[in-house]
Every structure is written in structure tokens, then in C-alpha cells.
Amino acid sequence: MIVAYSLGIYLLNLFLAFISPKFDPSLSSDEDMEDGSNLQSPLPTKNDQEFKPFVRRLPEFKFWHAATRAVTLAFACCxxxxxxxxxxxxxxxxxxxxLVFLTMRKQIQAMIKYRYVPWDFGKTKYGAK
Structure with a gap:
């Protein structure tokens, strides 16, 4: 059971990194963006800012690779x-x-506050009619 519990915590950590943006929007300010001294946030914080695509902190391939290695190692440890x-x-x-409830609540509140959705479900799709 301790192996499954450790695997669950590790996979939760990977998932949180997967759905988090690479650049923290709370750290960027207008002064930093004008100076160019700080990395700009890819997420718009005001209506007049340009939209930049969502960049994940942990790319999808690295997420699946690490998860597969963790499950394989947990299976061997069993x-x-x-x-x-x-x-x-x-x-x-x-x-x-x-732990899942508290961390996901915090992550979802950040998603609502900074208006980003890391998955395609529910996003507006534009195309030719």
C-alpha cells in the first residue's frame, strides 16, 4: 500500500506541473513588461493585452514518460x-x-483568477463554415 500511496502522490505532482503555466502570471507586472527585464507572461492579464498561447510547465511527452517510468517502478517494487x-x-x-482536494482547489482558483484553461474541452473553436 505504501508503494501505491507514493505513486499517487508522485502522479499528483506530475499532473499539477502538467496543468500549470510555465510563467507565473502573478509575478509579471506592467513595468517589467515595458522594461523587458523580466520574462513576459504568456497569459493576458488585461483585456487590451495580446493573447499568447498556454505554455505548460511540464510538456506532455515528459509528463507521460515520467508517469510510465513511475508506474513501471511501482509495479517492480510491489x-x-x-x-x-x-x-x-x-x-x-x-x-x-x-491532499488532492486542497491542491486542486488551489490550482482551479488560479485558473479562474488568471483566466487560463490548459485543455481543449470547452475552448472556442474557429473554422470555416
Missing amino acids: WSEIFNLPVFWPVLVVYWLI
């Missing part, structure tokens, strides 16, 4: 007696669910 530790699994499951 066969070893070293990792067969007696734990009271309901406590770990409840703690993991609370």
Missing part, C-alpha cells in the same frame, strides 16, 4: 518484500484525498 510494510490504509487514502 514484487519486493522490502516494500511490504503494514499500514492502516484507510488513513492513507483519506489523507491522499484531502
Whole structure:
């Protein structure tokens, strides 16, 4: 169970990096953008700013590569007696669910605040009629 719990926390960390923008929009200000001294945020923070595409902190290929390696390693660890530790699994499951709820709530609030959606579902699609 400890292997599955560790895998769950690692995959949650990967997923949060996957849906997070590479540049933090809260760190950029108008003065920094005019000077050019700081990297510009790819996300518009005001209506008159130009839209720049969403750049992920963790690219999709690296996300899937790291997740596949983690699942393979966890599967291999399940066969070893070293990792067969007696734990009271309901406590770990409840703690993991609370961790997921709190971190995803924070991430979703940031998405709403800075108006970015990292997936294609629900985005406006333009095309020829």
C-alpha cells in the first residue's frame, strides 16, 4: 500500500506541473513588461493585452514518460518484500484525498483568477463554415 500511496502522490505532482503555466502570471507586472527585464507572461492579464498561447510547465511527452517510468517502478517494487510494510490504509487514502482536494482547489482558483484553461474541452473553436 505504501508503494501505491507514493505513486499517487508522485502522479499528483506530475499532473499539477502538467496543468500549470510555465510563467507565473502573478509575478509579471506592467513595468517589467515595458522594461523587458523580466520574462513576459504568456497569459493576458488585461483585456487590451495580446493573447499568447498556454505554455505548460511540464510538456506532455515528459509528463507521460515520467508517469510510465513511475508506474513501471511501482509495479517492480510491489514484487519486493522490502516494500511490504503494514499500514492502516484507510488513513492513507483519506489523507491522499484531502491532499488532492486542497491542491486542486488551489490550482482551479488560479485558473479562474488568471483566466487560463490548459485543455481543449470547452475552448472556442474557429473554422470555416
